[in-house]
Amino acid sequence: MSATTLVHEQNPAPVTGSLAADGPAMVGRHLQKIKAAPGVLVLTQTMPITMLLFFGYVFGSALAVPGQEYRSFLVPGLLAATAANGLMTGMFQAAQDCDRGVMDRFRTLPMSRAAVPLGSTVAEVLTTAVGMIPLMLVGLAAGWRIEGGPGAALGAYGLLLLFRFATSWAGYWLGLLIRNEEAAGQLGSATFILPLLSSAYIPTDNMPGWLRTVAEWNPISALASATRDLFGNAAPAAGAAWPVAHPVAGTLAWSAVLLAVFVPLTVRRYARGTD
Known part of the structure; x- marks a missing residue:
């Protein structure tokens, strides 16, 4: 660590900016960053489509879901898993900026301490709002149908984006703790198991008692069930x-808990730097 960086960390600039002014600037910065290096975005958006084609056609005939076709069950679950990926992408973005010294530079600027994490999480929501559309189109081509009303479908879409926003804050906090791009990438890969321990891909009815309890208290299960319910795919x-x-x-309760816990933790951690 250089002497200049150490001085900046010990003497961050006073907070003279406003969130209303700095927040949109940080959203634009993160969108430009994603545009310049879209690798993580492409991976996180194409993986659910690959899983839809793989699970839906390779394993679909072997996985029975009472009262409905498996692909109609799977697509809302994949949408829920995509929303939960905010944990991985938020962690990677924060760790990357820390590892490359970007966070230390931001802390020397007279700007709102909440602007940087807010800009990243809002950018996550915007890219997810666009990125889920190809998955839904492929799902429609594979036989999935939106059987509820348009208002309920918009409600499902809103819940997915809200959950993405909440998990992005949790991931951003983890990234600020890890502060290493490579370590965040490795840990992010491990988050793949979270949707597997939920009802995103398979029903929980036939799971062993203890595993069903774990799966149903997984926030992803609530989101997957809410998405299916609002899209009219299953009760x-x-x-x-x-x-x-x-x-x-x-889903609303889980999202509120995640935001209530991780928004203040993230802002406080960002303000502290490496202390």
Whole structure:
């Protein structure tokens, strides 16, 4: 660490900017960053399509879902898993900026301490809003249908983006803790297991008791069930845990908890730097 960087970390610039002015500038910066290096975005957006084609056609005939075709069950689950990927991308973006010294430079500027993480998480939501459209189009081509009303479908889309926003804050906080691009990439790959421990890909009805409990209290299960419910693809499972039995309320509750915990933690961690 250079002497200049050390001085900057110990003496960050006073906060004289406003979130209203600095936030949009940071959103633009992150969108430009994604445009210049779209590798992570392409990977996270194409992986669900690959999984839809693989699971839907290779394993689809072997996976039975009572009362519906498997691909109609799978597409909302993949949308939920895509929303949960904010944990991985948020962590990688923050760790990359820390590893390359960008965070230290930002902390020397007279700007709102919340602007940098807010810009990243809002940019995540904007790119996800566009990135989920190809998955939905491929799902429609594969036989999935939106059977609920347009208002309910928009509600499902809104829940997906809200959850992406919440998980992006959690990921950004982890990235600020890790501060290493390579380590964040390795840990981000491990987050792939989270949707597997949920109802995103398979129903929880036939799981062993303890595993069903873990899966149904996984926030991704509430989001997947809410998405299926609002798209009109399936009703919530009978006898399920509260977040899955009341999936819309469960998703809103999980999102509120994640935001209430990780927004202040992230802003505080960013302001502290490496202290």
